[in-house]
Amino acid sequence: xxxxxxxxxxxxxxxxxxxxxxxxxxxxxxxxxxxxxxxxxxxxxxxxxxxxxxxxxxxxxxxxxxxxxxxxxxxxxxxxxxxxxxxxxxxxxxxxxxxxxxxxxxxxxxxxxxxxxxxxxxxxxxxxxxxxxxxxxxxxxxxxxxxxxxxxxxxxxxxxxxxxxxxxxxxxxxxxxxxxxxxxxxxxxxxxxxxxxxxxxxxxxxxxxxxxxxxxxxxxxxxxxxxxxxxxxxxxxxxxxxxxxxxxxxxxxxxxxxxxxxxxxxxxxxxxxxxxxxxxxxxxxxxxxxxxxxxxxxxxxxxxxxxxxxxxxxxxxxxxxxxxxxxxxxxxxxxxxxxxxxxxxxxxxxxxxxxxxxxxxxxxxxxxxxxxxxxxxxxxxxxxxxxxxxxxxxxxxxxxxxxxxxxxxxxxxxxxxxxxxxxxxxxxxxxxxxxxxxxxxxxxxxxxxxxxxxxxxxxxxxxxxxxxxxxxxxxxxxxxxxxxxxxxxxxxxxxxxxxxxxxxxxxxxxxxxxxxxxxxxxxxxxxxxxxxxxxxxxxxxxxxxxxxxxxxxxxxxxxxxxxxxxxxxxxxxxxxxxxxxxxxxxxxxxxxxxxxxxxxxxxxxxxxxxxxxxxxxxxxxxxxxxxxxxxxxxxxxxxxxxxxxxxxxxxxxxxxxxxxxxxxxxxxxxxxxxxxxxxxxxxxx
Amino acid sequence: xxxxxxxxxxxxxxxxxxxxxxxxxxxxxxxxxxxxxxxxxxxxxxxxxxxxxxxxxxxxxxxxxxxxxxxxxxxxxxxxxxxxxxxxxxxxxxxxxxxxxxxxxxxxxxxxxxxxxxxxxxxxxxxxxxxxxxxxxxxxxxxxxxxxxxxxxxxxxxxxxxxxxxxxxxxxxxxxxxxxxxxxx
Numbered sequence: 001x002x003x004x005x006x007x008x009x010x011x012x013x014x015x016x017x018x019x020x021x022x023x024x025x026x027x028x029x030x031x032x033x034x035x036x037x038x039x040x041x042x043x044x045x046x047x048x049x050x051x052x053x054x055x056x057x058x059x060x061x062x063x064x065x066x067x068x069x070x071x072x073x074x075x076x077x078x079x080x081x082x083x084x085x086x087x088x089x090x091x092x093x094x095x096x097x098x099x100x101x102x103x104x105x106x107x108x109x110x111x112x113x114x115x116x117x118x119x120x121x122x123x124x125x126x127x128x129x130x131x132x133x134x135x136x137x138x139x140x141x142x143x144x145x146x147x148x149x150x151x152x153x154x155x156x157x158x159x160x161x162x163x164x165x166x167x168x169x170x171x172x173x174x175x176x177x178x179x180x181x182x183x184x185x186x187x188x189x190x191x192x193x194x195x196x197x198x199x200x201x202x203x204x205x206x207x208x209x210x211x212x213x214x215x216x217x218x219x220x221x222x223x224x225x226x227x228x229x230x231x232x233x234x235x236x237x238x239x240x241x242x243x244x245x246x247x248x249x250x251x252x253x254x255x256x257x258x259x260x261x262x263x264x265x266x267x268x269x270x271x272x273x274x275x276x277x278x279x280x281x282x283x284x285x286x287x288x289x290x291x292x293x294x295x296x297x298x299x300x301x302x303x304x305x306x307x308x309x310x311x312x313x314x315x316x317x318x319x320x321x322x323x324x325x326x327x328x329x330x331x332x333x334x335x336x337x338x339x340x341x342x343x344x345x346x347x348x349x350x351x352x353x354x355x356x357x358x359x360x361x362x363x364x365x366x367x368x369x370x371x372x373x374x375x376x377x378x379x380x381x382x383x384x385x386x387x388x389x390x391x392x393x394x395x396x397x398x399x400x401x402x403x404x405x406x407x408x409x410x411x412x413x414x415x416x417x418x419x420x421x422x423x424x425x426x427x428x429x430x431x432x433x434x435x436x437x438x439x440x441x442x443x444x445x446x447x448x449x450x451x452x453x454x455x456x457x458x459x460x461x462x463x464x465x466x467x468x469x470x471x472x473x474x475x476x477x478x479x480x481x482x483x484x485x486x487x488x489x490x491x492x493x494x495x496x497x498x499x500x501x502x503x504x505x506x507x508x509x510x511x512x513x514x515x516x517x518x519x520x521x522x523x524x525x526x527x528x529x530x531x532x533x534x535x536x537x538x539x540x541x542x543x544x545x546x547x548x549x550x551x552x553x554x555x556x557x558x559x560x561x562x563x564x565x566x567x568x569x570x571x572x573x574x575x576x577x578x579x580x581x582x583x584x585x586x587x588x589x590x591x592x593x594x595x596x597x598x599x600x601x602x603x604x605x606x607x608x609x610x611x612x613x614x615x616x617x618x619x620x621x622x623x624x625x626x627x628x629x630x631x632x633x634x635x636x637x638x639x640x641x642x643x644x645x646x647x648x649x650x651x652x653x654x655x656x657x658x659x660x661x662x663x664x665x666x667x668x669x670x671x672x673x674x675x676x677x678x679x680x681x682x683x684x685x
Numbered sequence: 686x687x688x689x690x691x692x693x694x695x696x697x698x699x700x701x702x703x704x705x706x707x708x709x710x711x712x713x714x715x716x717x718x719x720x721x722x723x724x725x726x727x728x729x730x731x732x733x734x735x736x737x738x739x740x741x742x743x744x745x746x747x748x749x750x751x752x753x754x755x756x757x758x759x760x761x762x763x764x765x766x767x768x769x770x771x772x773x774x775x776x777x778x779x780x781x782x783x784x785x786x787x788x789x790x791x792x793x794x795x796x797x798x799x800x801x802x803x804x805x806x807x808x809x810x811x812x813x814x815x816x817x818x819x820x821x822x823x824x825x826x827x828x829x830x831x832x833x834x835x836x837x838x839x840x841x842x843x844x845x846x847x848x849x850x851x852x853x854x855x856x857x858x859x860x861x862x863x864x865x866x867x868x869x870x
Contacts, residue, residue, distance in 0.1 A: 051836075
């Protein structure tokens with residue numbers, strides 16, 4: 001392994017190095033097509049040629065879509081502002097290739113290409129380049145992000161592994177959220193939204209330049225996902241008459257952004273914290289009521305330094321933390337209490353961009369991640385405590401350059417990752433953007449590799465609590481699989497899930513205002529992370545298994561076709577349509593059913609005296625392995641928003657999610673999704 | 686899996702060995718270098734009312750600019766435009782701007798535009814900047830990036846007020862802004 005790895009790394013580095021042309025700053029030696037070199041003086045270039053020249057992009061930010069090495073969708077600020085959505089998952093539901101299951105109004109799974117089902121750890125979520133996936137289980141708790149829609153400048157969704165060098169473990173893709181720079185914000189802005197079910201979203205934003213170089217902005221927000229007691233089931237009333245619980249959360253948050261710029265140096269920091277209290281009473285028939293409290297903290301720093309030789313240094317330093325306490329109430333008593341978990345993550349990324357070589361954008365980076373998770377459950381038959389950590393040391397390299405008379409842009413990259421609890425991994429990636437008709441038709445071919453490690457919370461720990469109650473708790477990743485005699489089963493348990501992905505995409509831009517994108521992907525996942533029995537607990541006459549997340553000998557193949565059309569018909573009318581068809585099989589020949597086979601979305605935006613945004617989507621049936629007898633039926637939803645900006649200060653929006661009140665489940669148990677009509681007023685002082 | 690990785694790496698080597706030949710119309714440039722080239726062309730297509738009577742130099746003053754911009758500007762000092770030697774001058778807080786023909790304001794000066802523009806008023810100084818919204822805030826020429834290319838916005842009212850003439854060769858590649866009419870092109 002090590003020799004092969006070293007060989008591959010050497011190959012990669014040497015070929016990238018060989019590829020570098022020797023170049024000057026402004027005046028370059030060019031071929032005149034006859035094999036002779038001649039000097040081209042850029043100072044003599046006519047303005048018409050200058051207008052066509054491209055700015056070399058040394059970093060991984062703000063790239064033209066046709067040059068993007070990843071399958072990418074972008075949600076702009078204007079779309080966010082005028083759309084019917086009030087949460088990020090509601091926005092993401094309309095992105096091609098992205099599955100979004102709203103299980104409850106506080107529990108939403110979002111991931112691309114068939115991986116949304118409890119696999120959200122494979123979808124990386126970042127705010128301003130800082131990973132915000134919570135540490136214990138690796139997924140996302142969207143409502144408790146310290147962020148409002150008014151803080152977001154744009155959202156970029158990269159489906160599939162792509163070429164993202166942020167991490168080797170983003171098997172499903174990356175959701176990258178960029179916040180608004182201080183200089184683009186209003187000095188004081190208030191936003192109030194109220195709607196059906198007691199839902200409300202409120203925020204107060206301020207922004208202020210502190211000096212010539214410094215700017216500071218902050219946001220206070222309060223969200224009530226649904227009123228307590230609304231549509232409370234009779235079972236809930238019987239079990240806990242005073243709790244008034246259906247599916248609600250009260251979230252208070254504060255966030256800030258600080259920007260500094262001086263000459264060649266840029267710095268920005270983003271951070272925030274939320275406290276959350278939430279409760280949930282499951283569907284009729286389930287008497288138990290869960291309540292939880294959470295505190296979420298995110299803090300990121302981004303430093304950017306232009307060097308005199310045109311190179312660029314980027315340094316990211318981020319921290320994320322989740323603290324959570326749960327309690328369950330049933331039969332007029334606490335079933336368990338003080339189920340406490342905590343997760344911390346420290347992320348450091350040092351990146352050096354070499355842009356002095358013409359045609360090449362070379363990126364070298366070092367990545368350090370420290371993760372720590374702990375859990376304490378004391379009032380059960382066997383107190384259960386774990387406190388574990390894992391450390392990543394990684395380095396990555398990426399080069400982007402043109403070949404064959406600029407007709408092909410190649411992006412080559414690779415990462416070397418060493419998690420303390422895993423063997424080292426090397427994941428090379430190769431993407432070619434072939435400009436069949438420059439500026440109009442681009443073919444994208446990608447072959448990439450990736451892997452996923454176990455999360456801390458991957459296992460299920462069985463325990464008795466207040467007998468006769470029994471059940472499973474989410475538990476720690478196991479370090480070894482044993483039989484009931486305690487003997488380690490060799491080769492079982494630890495390891496990583498591995499994926500090889502092939503993508504073929506076509507981007508056609510027949511006019512500047514129309515973009516048609518099609519993608520085909522083939523993802524082969526081996527050593528699939530699943531659940532294995534690592535111990536059994538005798539309960540009466542029955543042996544109850546404890547389950548641990550571990551690699552299995554299963555192999556899954558995911559395939560899909562994505563079509564996306566975006567067009568601007570006139571200055572007043574624009575529209576989109578997208579369709580996703582995806583399918584998958586495991587190595588036993590069984591069809592994977594935990595994602596919808598068909599998903600279609602369409603929308604029209606019309607701007608006149610009022611701005612209209614009307615959109616609809618259809619999602620086909622899904623069957624989850626843990627509740628195979630209750631499939632989530634196919635459903636459709638129509639969402640609408642009518643908005644207007646008055647005197648550049650007052651913004652009013654009337655919106656409805658699920659306008660036709662097509663009551664449905666996006667997950668077969670938990671919360672039934674109903675209509676949410678909302679009125680929003682924003683005022684900029 | 687290891688074979689696959691090996692295959693990937695070999696593929697990378699093979700493709701990388703397909704050496705690329707550069708052509709002038711396909712080149713990309715560092716952003717600051719490209720902005721300096723635009724600045725040169727803006728100067729080429731501008732006429733000042735009394736330039737020939739007072740100096741042999743055409744002074745491009747700049748403030749709040751980055752090191753990379755200053756570095757990119759250096760080669761410009763070997764050039765002549767309209768028979769005048771181009772000269773780059775870094776301006777600080779208390780420097781005299783009377784000798785400037787062009788004032789380029791870098792992105793760090795975004796919070797001070799409102800302070801800078803009155804200082805250069807009535808001095809026949811062409812103001813150029815990469816700051817967003819510069820033209821609509823009373824500046825003359827704004828450079829902005831769109832789809833990896835540099836574009837121009839020109840505030841004609843501000844230009845005329847300073848008795849500077851811009852060639853139609855420049856205007857035809859620019860978005861022209863008139864304060865009372867909004868964007869007309």
